Amino acid sequence: MPDAPAARTLVHTGADALAAAVAAALAERVAAVQAEGRTPHVVLTGGTIAIAIYERLDAEAADWSDVVYWFGDERFVPEGHEDRNDRQARDSFLDRLSVPASQVHSMPAHGCSTSMAEAADGYGASLPDEPFDVVLLGVGPDGHVASLFPGFAQVHEQERRCVEVFDSPKPPPERTSLTFPALNHTRATWFLVSGDGKADAVARALAADGSLEETPARGAHGRDETLWFLDEDAAGRL
Numbered sequence: 001m002p003d004a005p006a007a008r009t010l011v012h013t014g015a016d017a018l019a020a021a022v023a024a025a026l027a028e029r030v031a032a033v034q035a036e037g038r039t040p041h042v043v044l045t046g047g048t049i050a051i052a053i054y055e056r057l058d059a060e061a062a063d064w065s066d067v068v069y070w071f072g073d074e075r076f077v078p079e080g081h082e083d084r085n086d087r088q089a090r091d092s093f094l095d096r097l098s099v100p101a102s103q104v105h106s107m108p109a110h111g112c113s114t115s116m117a118e119a120a121d122g123y124g125a126s127l128p129d130e131p132f133d134v135v136l137l138g139v140g141p142d143g144h145v146a147s148l149f150p151g152f153a154q155v156h157e158q159e160r161r162c163v164e165v166f167d168s169p170k171p172p173p174e175r176t177s178l179t180f181p182a183l184n185h186t187r188a189t190w191f192l193v194s195g196d197g198k199a200d201a202v203a204r205a206l207a208a209d210g211s212l213e214e215t216p217a218r219g220a221h222g223r224d225e226t227l228w229f230l231d232e233d234a235a236g237r238l
């Protein structure tokens with residue numbers, strides 16, 4: 001298989017401009033896939049900039065109901081809890097754009113009938129065989145993506161597509177997360193990063209040398225495209 005193309009950075013003046021640009025780019029990509037006669041599969045992330053992007057998604061710019069939505073990670077708290085990434089996505093765009101619940105594949109919540117490991121494996125087994133169209137990823141100041149944290153064994157998982165995470169350094173402590181084999185089964189990976197607090201992580205992720213152990217974001221890439229949507233603060237140490 002040919003090597004994935006090199007990552008590209010797209011730097012915007014601030015968080016608002018970044019959010020508007022990603023919202024427009026996502027609408028364009030979704031509409032382009034729909035024009036090919038396919039239903040796009042998009043992996044959602046949580047996080048501050050992601051919510052700002054979701055709030056800007058324009059009802060007229062694409063058919064948001066004809067998209068299948070997945071999650072890159074989730075907080076293992078009860079359904080409807082405000083810490084849930086799916087709750088944040090519902091509040092910021094899924095409900096507003098009347099996306100049917102059948103199009104949204106949430107990760108299991110605390111209170112489901114299985115263990116976290118079984119819940120993670122069940123989600124992994126439900127993932128499509130075809131590559132995702134776009135995987136959206138926020139990046140933590142420590143360089144984590146999804147719930148793959150520096151120094152955690154889950155960063156190196158090669159067999160399971162979704163895993164349980166205990167003792168997350170960022171609350172809440174219990175989570176489930178796609179692994180790199182699942183996250184990288186995608187045509188496009190878009191990193192969404194805003195703010196000075198993430199500038200070191202961005203610089204480490206894009207440096208020629210470095211380790212996945214220290215900066216998990218180094219491990220995510222798309223088969224056709226890897227884009228880093230940044231604001232000037234997040235790009236400040238490149």
Ligand SMILES: O=C1O[C@H](COP(=O)(O)O)[C@@H](O)[C@H](O)[C@H]1O
Pocket residue numbers: 045046047048049050072073074075085137138139140141145146147170
């Ligand atoms: O815990 C998480 O954090 C990251 C980034 O969040 P932010 O608030 O620093 O932007 C997010 O990408 C991930 O999905 C989430 O579970």
